[in-house]
Amino acid sequence: MSETKDKIVLHWLQHSRATRILWLLEELKLPYEIKVYKRDSQYRAPQELKKIHPLGRSPLVEIIPEGTSKPVVLAETGYIIQYLLDHYNPSGELxxxxxxxxxxxxxxxxxxxxxxxxxxxSLLVNSKAKSSAPFGFGFLMNKLVGGINQAYYLPELLSNLSFLDAQLAKQSGGYFAGDRLSAADIILSFPLYENTFANPERASQTLGQSINLVEKFPHIHKWSEKIKDEPGYIKAGKILESKL
Ligand SMILES: N[C@@H](CCC(=O)N[C@@H](CS)C(=O)NCC(=O)O)C(=O)O
Structure with a gap:
């Protein structure tokens, strides 16, 4: 357990990218509290999150440094991770x-x-647009959104996946930076593992492509297998199960 006496609170929204912060807090062995927020019927965050930060998104982290009462409020996953590494990682883990x-x-x-x-x-929003087209407009909406995806988002996504696969191929340990787990793997775990390679068949369908993601991006696939088995990732999932 870290020596810090600062109070750390993670505001975690159900089905969100905030689990990465929990995983990081576990890896850094920091003491923390979790406040759980359920999504509303429109799948949005509840209004209470706006009391913590005006944008009301998750993750949010509040830190009350020892001896003070004014919380430091952190938003944006990349910034939160950087802040925690800068302030609470003396031994340079991750x-x-x-x-x-x-x-x-x-x-x-x-x-x-x-x-x-x-x-x-953007791809998710477009797929929602397709499924929520008013009666009689489904065909038109599919054509329009499908056209935008084919012209821009899908080639961009495939080019990003090729880039990431090649980046992994350059590393000897199968992780994104160096030969062991780092904060890079933790932040990439949500888009790359949870949203894409955890279920490559479904991802391929969402992409509307007959691509075998596992064959096309073998290094990402191997990395995903490692992420799935990371003890800190598994522990974060169990902690959340017990809170819901
Ligand atoms: N760029 C922000 C995005 C935060 C964000 O959009 N979080 C989603 C959860 S995955 C959210 O709070 N959504 C609530 C809503 O849309 O109402 C980050 O990196 O933390």
Whole structure:
């Protein structure tokens, strides 16, 4: 357990990308509390999250440093991870030893939410648009949204997956930065493992492509198998099961 006396609260939304922060807190052996929020009937976050941060998204982390009462409120997964590593990681866990790989971790902390996740969200929004077309407009909506996806989002996503597969091929240990688990793997776990490679057949269908993701991106597939078995990832899942 870390020596810190700071109070750390994770605001975790059901079915969200916030599980990565729980995993990180576990890896860093930090003391923390979790506040669980259920999604509403529209699958949105409840309004209470806006009391913590005006944008009301999850994850949010509140830290009350020892001896103070004013919380530091952290939002944005990449920033939260960077902050926790900078302030609560004296032994350098989850940060590779080589300067090159340390920079790579910072790159992935920005890339994951800035580029990869936004492509997946756009595809998700488009698939919702297809399924919620008013009666009689389904065909038109499918054509329109399908056309946008084919022209932009799908080739972009495939190019990102090729990039990530090639990045992994350059590393000897099968992780994204260095030869052991780092914060890069933790942040990439949501878009790349949970949203895509945990169920490659379903992902392929969502992509509307007859691509065998496992064959086309073998390094990502191997990495996904490692992520699935990571003790910290498994522990985070069990902790959440007990809270729901
Ligand atoms: N870029 C933000 C995104 C946060 C975000 O959008 N979280 C989703 C959960 S996966 C959320 O809170 N959604 C609630 C809503 O849309 O109402 C991050 O990296 O943390």
């Amino acid at each position: 940060v590779p030893s080589s300067p090159e790989n340390r920079e790579l971790v910072k790159y992935y902390l920005n890339y994951t939410e800035g580029t990869l996740q936004s492509l997946l969200v």
